[in-house]
Amino acid sequence: xxxxxxxxxxxxxxxxxxxTLSCEQNLNHDAMYWYRxxxxxxxxxxxxxxxxxxxxxxxxxEGYSVSREKKxxxxxxxxxxxxxxxxxxxxxxxxxxxxxxxxxxxxTVL
Amino acid sequence: AQSVTQLGSHVSxxxxxxxxxxxxxxxxxxxxxxxxxQYPNQGLQLLLKYTSAATLVxxxxxxxxxxxxxxxxxxxxxxxxxMSDAAEYFCAVSGPLGNEKLTFGTGTRLTIIP
Numbered sequence: 571x572x573x574x575x576x577x578x579x580x581x582x583x584x585x586x587x588x589x590t591l592s593c594e595q596n597l598n599h600d601a602m603y604w605y606r607x608x609x610x611x612x613x614x615x616x617x618x619x620x621x622x623x624x625x626x627x628x629x630x631x632e633g634y635s636v637s638r639e640k641k642x643x644x645x646x647x648x649x650x651x652x653x654x655x656x657x658x659x660x661x662x663x664x665x666x667x668x669x670x671x672x673x674x675x676x677x678t679v680l
Numbered sequence: 681a682q683s684v685t686q687l688g689s690h691v692s693x694x695x696x697x698x699x700x701x702x703x704x705x706x707x708x709x710x711x712x713x714x715x716x717x718q719y720p721n722q723g724l725q726l727l728l729k730y731t732s733a734a735t736l737v738x739x740x741x742x743x744x745x746x747x748x749x750x751x752x753x754x755x756x757x758x759x760x761x762x763m764s765d766a767a768e769y770f771c772a773v774s775g776p777l778g779n780e781k782l783t784f785g786t787g788t789r790l791t792i793i794p
Contacts, residue, residue: 574723603781613784662724667774668726671725672723
């Protein structure tokens with residue numbers, strides 16, 4: 571099936587550890603995005619990439635890093651510098667303006 | 681820059697009653713507007729989108745929205761609520777250029793009362 575696949579769905583991390591969230595797509599989308607969702611705050615853009623080997627910071631990039639080595643893949647690393655990493659993370663792809671979302675990854679820091 | 685404001689973080693309606701979720705936008709250029717729905721622990725799914733072709737937009741699951749430039753609004757409605765409509769709904773806006781990012785509202789959680 572075509573779509574955006576995120577893994578893992580649930581992830582637990584100890585403070586001070588980096589963690590990488592996977593996002594893969596087989597929709598041939600040029601652009602990919604990472605959003606963070608917290609209750610009552612909607613979706614906030616972390617990073618986005620419009621082409622392979624290029625990406626831009628979104629509104630809340632501090633403490634996060636990404637790579638875009640392949641069109642199909644856009645992993646997000648939550649580093650130990652992110653002060654409040656517990657959240658629901660959503661990856662999306664787009665061709666034009668319409669976003670197609672994955673199922674999300676819920677990260678909990680213990 | 682574009683932005684959207686969703687009035688009411690929580691809305692409750694009885695099953696069979698009208699659903700009205702409010703969204704107002706701010707944009708210095710003609711906007712493109714979207715409504716997305718999110719079920720618990722899932723990603724977002726597009727309900728409908730306004731791209732200037734028609735002011736009344738019909739979407740999936742019986743939802744529709746009307747673009748009113750004079751009121752800078754894009755409210756989401758459904759004539760008769762169903763239990764399966766319980767979810768969180770997000771309004772989003774982008775500008776007219778093809779590579780512009782979407783900006784989301786803070787969401788409205790819809791509860792359906794049996």
